[in-house]
Structures are given as structure tokens and as C-alpha cells.
Amino acid sequence: MYEKDGEKYFVVDSHMHYWNAAPDNWVEGAEEYANGWINCFHAYQGLGPPETHWSIEHFQKYSEDDLMKDVFQDGYVDVAIFQPTYLTEWYKEGFNTTERNAALGEKHPGKFIANTRWDPRDGDEGLKTLQRNVERYGSKGVKLYTAEWNNGSRGWKLTDPGAYRYLEACQDLGIKNIHVHKGPTIWPLDKDAFDVSDVDHAATDFQGLNFIVEHVGLPRIEDFCFMATQEPNVYAGLSVVIGGLMYARPKFFAKVMGELLFWVGEDKMTFGSDYGIWEPKWQVEGFVDWDYPGEEFSDYPRLGTAGKKKILGLNAARLYDIEVPAEFRLDAGEGTPAAQDDAQLVSGA
Amino acid sequence: MTAELTAPARGGDPGGPGEHSGPGEHSGRSVPPGASGSPGGAPGPVRPGAPQVLAALEAVRDPELDEPITSLGFVSSCTVSGDGDTQVRLRLPTYFCAPNFAFLMVADAYDVVSAMDGVRAVEVVLEDHFASDAINGGVAARAGFARSFDGEAVGELQELRADFLRKAVMAGTDQVCRPLVAAGVEPPALAEFTLGQAPPSRALERLRQRRSELGLPAGDDAPLLIDPATGASLHSDAVPLHLRRAQTTRVSIEANSGICRGMLRHRYSTAGLGEEDQ
Numbered sequence: 001m002y003e004k005d006g007e008k009y010f011v012v013d014s015h016m017h018y019w020n021a022a023p024d025n026w027v028e029g030a031e032e033y034a035n036g037w038i039n040c041f042h043a044y045q046g047l048g049p050p051e052t053h054w055s056i057e058h059f060q061k062y063s064e065d066d067l068m069k070d071v072f073q074d075g076y077v078d079v080a081i082f083q084p085t086y087l088t089e090w091y092k093e094g095f096n097t098t099e100r101n102a103a104l105g106e107k108h109p110g111k112f113i114a115n116t117r118w119d120p121r122d123g124d125e126g127l128k129t130l131q132r133n134v135e136r137y138g139s140k141g142v143k144l145y146t147a148e149w150n151n152g153s154r155g156w157k158l159t160d161p162g163a164y165r166y167l168e169a170c171q172d173l174g175i176k177n178i179h180v181h182k183g184p185t186i187w188p189l190d191k192d193a194f195d196v197s198d199v200d201h202a203a204t205d206f207q208g209l210n211f212i213v214e215h216v217g218l219p220r221i222e223d224f225c226f227m228a229t230q231e232p233n234v235y236a237g238l239s240v241v242i243g244g245l246m247y248a249r250p251k252f253f254a255k256v257m258g259e260l261l262f263w264v265g266e267d268k269m270t271f272g273s274d275y276g277i278w279e280p281k282w283q284v285e286g287f288v289d290w291d292y293p294g295e296e297f298s299d300y301p302r303l304g305t306a307g308k309k310k311i312l313g314l315n316a317a318r319l320y321d322i323e324v325p326a327e328f329r330l331d332a333g334e335g336t337p338a339a340q341d342d343a344q345l346v347s348g349a
Numbered sequence: 350m351t352a353e354l355t356a357p358a359r360g361g362d363p364g365g366p367g368e369h370s371g372p373g374e375h376s377g378r379s380v381p382p383g384a385s386g387s388p389g390g391a392p393g394p395v396r397p398g399a400p401q402v403l404a405a406l407e408a409v410r411d412p413e414l415d416e417p418i419t420s421l422g423f424v425s426s427c428t429v430s431g432d433g434d435t436q437v438r439l440r441l442p443t444y445f446c447a448p449n450f451a452f453l454m455v456a457d458a459y460d461v462v463s464a465m466d467g468v469r470a471v472e473v474v475l476e477d478h479f480a481s482d483a484i485n486g487g488v489a490a491r492a493g494f495a496r497s498f499d500g501e502a503v504g505e506l507q508e509l510r511a512d513f514l515r516k517a518v519m520a521g522t523d524q525v526c527r528p529l530v531a532a533g534v535e536p537p538a539l540a541e542f543t544l545g546q547a548p549p550s551r552a553l554e555r556l557r558q559r560r561s562e563l564g565l566p567a568g569d570d571a572p573l574l575i576d577p578a579t580g581a582s583l584h585s586d587a588v589p590l591h592l593r594r595a596q597t598t599r600v601s602i603e604a605n606s607g608i609c610r611g612m613l614r615h616r617y618s619t620a621g622l623g624e625e626d627q
Binding site (some may be wrong): 009043044225227258259263 | 442444511593598600602603615
């Protein structure tokens with residue numbers, strides 16, 4: 001939890017990792033990719049405040065103690081949600097798998113939620129694995145990378161028939177939350193990795209699922225915004241948005257926040273630190289203090305304390321049925337419904 | 350004689366993000382004297398120098414960011430030999446930047462430099478990228494994207510380029526219309542405006558150029574507001590939402606550009622040739 005000026009914030013970090021990208025985990029023959037990948041992530045960390053930068057060695061492989069300190073002890077997080085990234089072509093034991101994450105989570109009951117993943121190209125075998133992971137780890141969410149390479153295929157879409165089988169399986173297994181990576185480029189070739197139109201269709205067809213678009217579709221937030229405003233079960237995952245822009249590009253951060261508040265609204269935005277790319281501490285502190293830097297942003301919706309409480313934790317707690325102690329909840333009527341004028345603007349189109 | 354331009358060291362902290370860098374950081378990047386022109390007194394064709402090549406490269410844009418590769422800092426060096434052999438080296442913010450966009454930039458750079466009078470052989474090299482070999486080889490062989498990534502890419506990139514050009518048109522619409530609305534024009538009234546009625550500006554020129562590239566009307570009599578997908582003019586009722594979308598598109602492009610600049614600065618301690626802070 002975080003407390004500032006008498007206000008208490010329940011913090012759910014809905015997008016974070018526990019990876020091993022050190023040379024001991026590099027696949028022979030794929031060292032260049034394994035190294036290139038983690039260097040690329042490390043460059044993202046460069047967009048945070050200098051005092052929070054890590055050496056590349058530390059960044060490649062941080063310990064369990066580092067994570068517990070950075071996220072919970074120093075970072076104010078109450079519940080953290082692991083989002084796995086496999087990349088087993090480059091990393092022998094994967095970059096951060098469901099198993100690796102869950103093994104850490106099991107040591108700290110109540111602190112973590114271990115999401116899993118699937119890939120429609122894994123067919124029937126993958127469906128069995130999904131079921132096993134849900135039974136074993138209690139996963140209520142999945143992280144999907146539609147641009148990931150797999151056996152000669154260079155990507156897929158949520159609207160592929162194979163993907164619909166998995167979405168149906170998710171509903172049957174009690175998975176509620178589909179986190180989709182639509183964001184900064186990870187080598188898309190044939191498929192356009194940023195295109196969010198497949199989320200649009202899937203969200204319409206699977207009303208019982210929530211679709212959290214991580215990184216809000218950057219560099220195409222406009223496509224994401226126009227879609228999310230019309231789909232009640234589509235959410236904006238703020239990982240990379242806060243970490244990558246709030247410190248490094250405060251004016252753009254303000255504009256992106258303004259656009260998201262206008263189109264998507266504070267009820268459908270979720271905080272994710274993207275740890276270990278960025279530590280949550282400075283992000284939580286900075287976000288609670290944040291306001292538009294000047295008059296030129298006066299057209300955008302304001303974000304008050306109630307809205308910040310929702311974004312930092314209450315929205316994700318609702319998605320994941322996390323029990324929030326009474327002292328952190330909003331009073332009845334606190335926090336206005338998001339973006340009514342905007343809905344009129346769109347429906348009038 | 351060989352004229353060469355290479356990237357100068359940055360003034361500030363290489364890891365420091367752009368908006369936090371001090372003023373004047375990018376000064377001192379002017380073209381050194383003697384870097385242009387053909388060898389003194391020698392007969393033969395007039396050769397362009399590195400500054401002319403660099404100027405030509407300003408026409409090459411990152412299709413996603415709609416900005417010249419020069420001002421983005423993507424040109425790391427530019428060399429022209431006395432015989433007109435030209436080498437341009439490019440770099441990108443990350444090792445994994447999308448190979449489709451990277452291919453377009455390398456191919457476009459190759460095309461604009463090849464089209465210059467007096468240039469003999471042209472080599473464009475993309476550095477430090479996971480697909481450097483495929484892209485450099487493919488562009489040099491004029492193979493096209495699909496053939497350069499054998500078995501990996503099914504389509505050419507023109508539709509992707511057009512998609513982002515349409516975004517550039519929307520972003521440009523915001524740039525041109527915002528001052529008009531600030532000056533008191535009611536948004537629905539903009540449906541009646543022609544391009545010729547908008548006050549001249551760099552943004553307006555750019556908007557016209559992007560529309561031309563898409564084959565959309567760009568003359569003085571053409572409507573100021575059009576649907577970039579169809580070229581159709583807008584009804585006044587549709588203008589407020591259209592402008593709102595234009596604004597979001599511009600924010601998106603600018604924010605993405607901000608991230609790319611920050612990553613590039615973290616990756617390289619030297620500024621690119623012609624790099625400008627936003």
C-alpha cells in the first residue's frame with residue numbers, strides 16, 4: 001500500500017516479471033538473440049530516472065530477494081500479477097515461464113497471482129497444458145503475444161479459428177482476463193503486431209472475458225482508443241506507458257494519459273510496472289503526484305485521487321477478485337463514471 | 350579525396366532522456382568545411398559531397414513516426430569518395446526494431462541517394478540490427494522485402510506504408526486545424542474549408558504532400574477535411590469526432606517518437622547526423 005497526504009492506495013501491479021536472461025540460460029546458437037532481447041529491455045529501463053537504472057548484469061538476472069524488496073518492501077505493491085514470456089527458442093528454461101513465476105509465488109502466499117499463456121499454434125497439446133496450468137497454479141489470466149514466432153509461423157491473430165478454441169477453453173476453465181501484448185515492436189514480419197482489430201472482434205464475441213491491451217497498442221494508441229471506447233470489456237494496460245513516458249517524456253505522457261482518460265476512462269485503466277524493466281516505487285510515487293503540466297492540457301479529463309486509486313489497484317482487484325481491505329475502498333459515489341461526454345461524441349458519429 | 354561525416358559525441362548524459370537534456374546540446378553539429386564538392390580543378394562530373402547526400406536523406410522518413418531519418422538521429426555516417434562511391438550507415442533505437450519498417454528506410458535511403466547526379470556506387474548499411482544481413486543484402490540486390498526474408502514474409506510493404514501515411518494525414522489535420530479552431534473557427538464550419546483557404550504553413554505543405562502520396566486530392570480547391578481512407582469529404586456533423594481522432598493520432602505518433610528517441614539516446618552516445626531534438 002501507499003499513503004500520501006492522508007490518502008491510502010491499494011496497489012496491484014498487474015504486469016510484472018521474474019526472468020532469467022543471463023548467459024547461463026542462453027540457448028546455444030541463439031546467443032545473439034538472447035543477448036539482443038535483454039539489451040533491448042535494458043534500453044527501456046534507460047527511460048526511467050537515472051537513480052533507478054541497473055547494471056546489465058543485474059538486469060539479466062535479479063534474485064528473489066531483489067524482487068521481493070523492489071516490488072513489495074520498497075515498491076508499495078500489495079498484489080503482483082506475473083505475466084509470463086516464454087521465448088524458449090532463445091532461453092533454455094524460458095525467459096519467465098508460468099512455472100518459474102509460480103514457484104516463487106508459492107513461497108509467498110497471497111502476494112502473487114500467476115498468469116499463464118497459450119499459443120493457438122500449439123493445438124490440442126497446448127489446450128491440455130493450459131488446463132494443467134489452471135488446475136495447478138489457479139491462473140485466472142493469460143498473457144498472449146500475437147507476434148511471437150513459432151515453428152516457421154511469424155504471428156497469429158485472436159480471430160484465428162484456433163485462437164477461438166482457446167478463448168472458449170478459457171471461459172470453460174474460469175480464466176477471466178486476457179492480457180494481449182500490443183505494443184512496442186517485437187520483430188513482426190508477416191503479421192502486423194500492433195493491429196488491435198482482432199481484439200475488437202474477440203471482445204465482441206467473448207463478452208465473458210476481459211481483454212487488457214498491454215502497452216495500449218503503442219505506437220497505435222488511436223486505433224486502440226477508438227476500439228476500446230466501444231467495447232465495455234476492453235481495458236488499457238498502462239505498462240510501458242507510465243514506465244516509459246512519465247519520467248522521460250512528461251509532456252507526451254500527459255497527452256497519452258489525457259487521450260486514454262478521454263476515450264477509455266479511469267474505470268478501465270490498470271497499472272503495471274513491467275518490473276524488472278522498471279521498479280514500481282518511482283512509478284507509484286510519481287503517478288500519485290502526477291497532474292497535467294500546464295494549461296495546454298485543459299481540454300483533457302482531470303484525474304483525481306479516486307481515479308488514481310482505481311488505476312493503481314482497484315480496477316485490477318475487481319478483474320481478479322482480489323479482496324481489498326475496507327480502508328482502501330472508495331466510498332459509495334466516490335469517483336465519477338468515466339467519460340460520459342466522450343461516449344456521446346462517439347455514439348453521435 | 351573522401352568526404353566523410355560521422356556522428357559527433359553528444360554533449361549530455363547519453364542515457365538521459367530528451368526532455369531532460371539541457372538547451373543547446375545539439376549545437377556544434379554543422380557540416381565541416383571542405384566536406385563537399387568535387388576534387389578541386391579536376392575535370393569530370395560534379396560529385397555531390399556528404400552534405401548533399403545528407404540533405405537528400407532528409408526526404409527519407411520513418412514511416413511509423415513520419416519524420417526524416419536524419420532528424421530522428423538514424424544516420425550515423427555518410428561517406429562520399431572522390432569517384433562518387435557513397436556509403437550511408439543507418440542505426441535504429443533497438444536491435445529488434447520492426448524489420449519491415451527498417452527495410453523501408455534502408456530501401457528508401459538507397460533510392461534517394463542512387464537518384465542523385467554524380468553518385469556512382471551506393472551502399473546503405475543498417476548497423477546493429479538482428480536482420481541487418483537480410484535487409485542490407487536484400488536492398489543492395491533490389492530484391493524487395495518478401496524476397497529478402499525468404500519464406501518469412503508473404504507480402505510487400507506498400508499497404509503498411511499507406512496505412513501509416515493515412516495516420517500522417519490525420520496527424521497533419523490536427524496540426525493544420527488546431528490553429529484555425531483556436532482563432533475562432535467553429536469546427537463544423539471546417540467542413541466547408543478548402544486547402545487553399547487554410548493559412549500557409551509548413552504543416553499545411555506537409556499535409557498536402559502526404560495526401561498526394563496517397564493519391565488523395567491536395568490542390569487548392571480540395572476540401573481541407575477528408576476521410577483519408579476514401580478521400581471523401583466530411584459532413585459538418587462528422588467534424589468534431591474527426592478532429593478528435595486526428596488529435597489522438599498525432600499524440601500517438603509523437604509519443605511513439607518520444608520513446609524511440611529516448612531508446613536511441615540510451616543506445617548510442619553519439620548524436621546522428623542531422624539529429625534534432627523534438
